[in-house]
Amino acid sequence: DVLDTWFSSGLWTFGTLGWPENTEELATFHPSSVLVTGFDIIFFWVARMIMLTLKFTGEVPFKQVYVHGLVRDGQGQKMSKSKGNVLDPLDIVDGITLDELLEKRTSGMMQPKLAEKIAKQTKAEFPEGIASYGTDALRFTFCSLASTGRDIKFDMGRVEGYRNFCNKLWNAANFVFENTEGKDTGINDEAVELSPVDQWIISSLQRTEQEVTRQLDAFRFDLATQALYEFVWDEYCAWYLELVKPLLWDENASAERQRGTRRTLVRVLESILRLAHPFMPFITEEIWQRVAPLAGKHGETIMLQPWPQAEESKINLDAEADVEWIKALMLGIRQIRGEMNISMAKRINVLFKHASAQDQARLQAHAPLLDKLAKLESIRILADGEEAPLSATALVGELEVLVPMAGLIDVAAELARLDKEIARLEGEVKRVANKLDNPGFVSKAPADVIEKEQAKMAEAEQARAILAEQRARIATL
Numbered sequence: 001d002v003l004d005t006w007f008s009s010g011l012w013t014f015g016t017l018g019w020p021e022n023t024e025e026l027a028t029f030h031p032s033s034v035l036v037t038g039f040d041i042i043f044f045w046v047a048r049m050i051m052l053t054l055k056f057t058g059e060v061p062f063k064q065v066y067v068h069g070l071v072r073d074g075q076g077q078k079m080s081k082s083k084g085n086v087l088d089p090l091d092i093v094d095g096i097t098l099d100e101l102l103e104k105r106t107s108g109m110m111q112p113k114l115a116e117k118i119a120k121q122t123k124a125e126f127p128e129g130i131a132s133y134g135t136d137a138l139r140f141t142f143c144s145l146a147s148t149g150r151d152i153k154f155d156m157g158r159v160e161g162y163r164n165f166c167n168k169l170w171n172a173a174n175f176v177f178e179n180t181e182g183k184d185t186g187i188n189d190e191a192v193e194l195s196p197v198d199q200w201i202i203s204s205l206q207r208t209e210q211e212v213t214r215q216l217d218a219f220r221f222d223l224a225t226q227a228l229y230e231f232v233w234d235e236y237c238a239w240y241l242e243l244v245k246p247l248l249w250d251e252n253a254s255a256e257r258q259r260g261t262r263r264t265l266v267r268v269l270e271s272i273l274r275l276a277h278p279f280m281p282f283i284t285e286e287i288w289q290r291v292a293p294l295a296g297k298h299g300e301t302i303m304l305q306p307w308p309q310a311e312e313s314k315i316n317l318d319a320e321a322d323v324e325w326i327k328a329l330m331l332g333i334r335q336i337r338g339e340m341n342i343s344m345a346k347r348i349n350v351l352f353k354h355a356s357a358q359d360q361a362r363l364q365a366h367a368p369l370l371d372k373l374a375k376l377e378s379i380r381i382l383a384d385g386e387e388a389p390l391s392a393t394a395l396v397g398e399l400e401v402l403v404p405m406a407g408l409i410d411v412a413a414e415l416a417r418l419d420k421e422i423a424r425l426e427g428e429v430k431r432v433a434n435k436l437d438n439p440g441f442v443s444k445a446p447a448d449v450i451e452k453e454q455a456k457m458a459e460a461e462q463a464r465a466i467l468a469e470q471r472a473r474i475a476t477l
Contacts, residue, residue, distance in 0.1 A: 010048030013061035020056075035062040038070060066219050069151035071142075074125070076153050082111055084118025092159060095132030098123065130156070136280035137163035143221040143279050144229075165229060166283050169276070172237045173287045176265045179248050180294055185262045187296035192260035195247065196365070199319035201240045204231060205268050209310040212275050221279075228275055236268065239327060246372040270295040271308045325362055325396065326369070332394025332401045333374045339417045340392055340403070340410065347377040351388055353400035355381045392417075393470050395463050411474060418471040425464040432457040 008015075017026040031053075037046055046065060053061040072078055073085040080086065084105045091101065105122055106115040140162040145152045186192050194202070208231040215224035244261050247253050270291050273284040281303075288302040299305055337344060352363065360381060363370075367379060382388055382402075391402035392414055405414070432453050435441050442450060 006044055006048055007052075009045050010052040011056070013049050013053050014057050030057070030061070031059045032062045034064045034066055036066045036068065039067050040070070042067070064219075068146060071152045071154055074153060074155060076151075081105075081109065082114065084114065084121060087154065089138060091130050092133050092138050092156075093135050096130050098126060098129040101126060101129055131160075133159045133163045134166065134282075136166050136283050139281070140165065140225060140279045144225045146221040165233065166280065168233060168237055169272075169280075170283060170287070172232075172241060173269060173291065175241055176269050177290065177294075180262045180266055183262055184259050185266050185294045185296075186259050187263075187294065189296075190259065191256065192263055193254060193256040194260045194264065195244075195257055196319045196322045197240065197243045197247075197369075198261055198264040199316045200323035201236060201268055202264060202314050203316040203320050204235050205271055206310040206312070206314050209271070209275065209308045213307070213310070216278075225279055228272075228279070232272055232276075236272065239323075240268075242373065243323075243326070243369065246369055266291055266294040270297060273302060274305055274308050277302050322362060322366070325359075326366055328396045329370065329399075329401060330374055332396055333403070336392045336394055336401075336403050340405075340414065342403075344375065347375050348403055349378045349380075350374075350376055351391065351402040351404065352379070352381045353388055353402060354398050356398070359396075359399050390473060391470075393467065395466065397459075398462070400466065405474075414474055415471060418467050418474070422464055422467050422471065425460045425467070428460045429457055429464065432460070 011019075013032065014026060014030050017023060017030055019026055035046065035049075042065075049061055053059060070078060073083075073087070075085075077083060077085060086105070088096075088104070091104075096104070102119050102122055105118055109115060109118075137159055141159045142152070144158065144162065145154075184190070208227055211227040212224045215221070215227065244265065247258060247261055270288065273288045273291065277284040277288075285302050288305075292298070292302075297305065333348075333350065334344075336342070337348075342348065352359065355363070363379065363381070370376060370379070388402050389404045389406065391404045393403075394401040436450070436453055436457070445453075
């Protein structure tokens with residue numbers, strides 16, 4: 001049995017294509033490019049396929065072997081019917097009730113005496129059965145867990161998280177459709193004016209296309225999905241869609257700039273769908289059918305569209321720096337609001353201290369955007385030497401963002417917030433100092449790495465000194 005099984009399996013690459021006849025299938029599909037296999041049969045099967053294919057065809061059957069791990073249960077145990085821990089992918093896709101799952105796991109067992117134990121374990125792990133998560137969420141989960149050669153400990157929580165990602169993409173697409181369908185999206189390459197925010201997301205897309213392609217070429221599906229996830233969730237959805245709302249909804253805004261933003265919305269979404277299609281084929285096809293005409297794309301299916309190619313010329317370092325500054329500023333203001341328990345609907349006054357010429361230029365360029373998204377009553381830059389009123393502070397590089405606390409502050413809460421941040425900065429200073437005091441690190445690390453660590457420590461020390469001064473002032477209240 002063993003000889004027959006593995007000998008015949010060794011003929012698989014060409015025996016399935018009509019060999020020994022010179023068939024059209026053999027000429028078309030042999031040799032192949034990639035073999036996907038588990039590590040446990042490299043000798044039994046993979047080696048035999050190579051030897052027998054060389055012997056009978058004179059060709060190497062495949063150029064690369066992708067070795068994946070085994071999918072294990074949540075406790076790291078190999079799935080088997082006798083253990084009652086097998087998960088049918090279709091049950092995760094479609095969902096299954098607890099009663100149906102119990103029936104499936106305990107019927108037709110070779111060891112019926114284990115049925116009670118398996119039923120107990122199943123009820124504990126899936127008290128409500130298994131929800132329906134859909135194919136795309138499950139595919140994305142497996143790709144996200146696929147570190148080369150490592151066994152996968154399956155986690156249903158990850159599937160739920162990626163179902164939420166599917167929902168996020170669907171909702172983002174609906175926002176795009178609401179703001180672009182029936183409107184001018186520049187599909188005929190009309191002249192458009194791109195805002196710094198548009199230029200930033202286009203630039204970030206190029207980097208994402210580069211990274212996803214690079215990781216797929218290296219068979220690092222986990223890192224490819226991570227790059228895609230972070231761009232879609234953290235950049236496109238969390239920031240870009242928010243940053244463009246004031247422009248899209250401003251009746252007095254430039255028509256050219258609105259057209260540029262609408263074009264950017266649909267073109268970036270369409271590129272996202274092509275990047276995500278190998279991992280999430282169904283939702284991307286559904287959305288693409290609707291977004292393609294808005295983006296000036298043609299074809300019956302996303303499956304036949306070209307893979308996105310990054311364009312170096314669209315990487316815009318200035319736009320990236322501007323938007324990172326806006327994000328840091330808004331996060332600082334949101335942090336103050338959250339920790340001071342100031343309603344997001346309440347407009348606040350904001351002061352800026354130690355504003356560089358670049359900070360001032362950015363404030364002037366983006367004041368309307370900041371005003372609408374951060375709900376600001378007023379913005380003012382303190383003059384050199386001007387004493388600021390007692391304020392809650394956030395730092396954006398060397399720029400101090402001050403929210404005057406008159407009528408807003410809970411002194412005890414602000415002191416606690418500052419203590420926490422000062423402690424964090426002290427920990428950072430200590431961590432970097434220990435690294436720089438380590439002769440092994442200093443002797444081996446490149447000069448630019450050491451310089452970066454030194455700059456990091458100097459920045460943390462400066463921030464700590466500013467917040468300590470702020471704390472001393474508040475403590476006198």
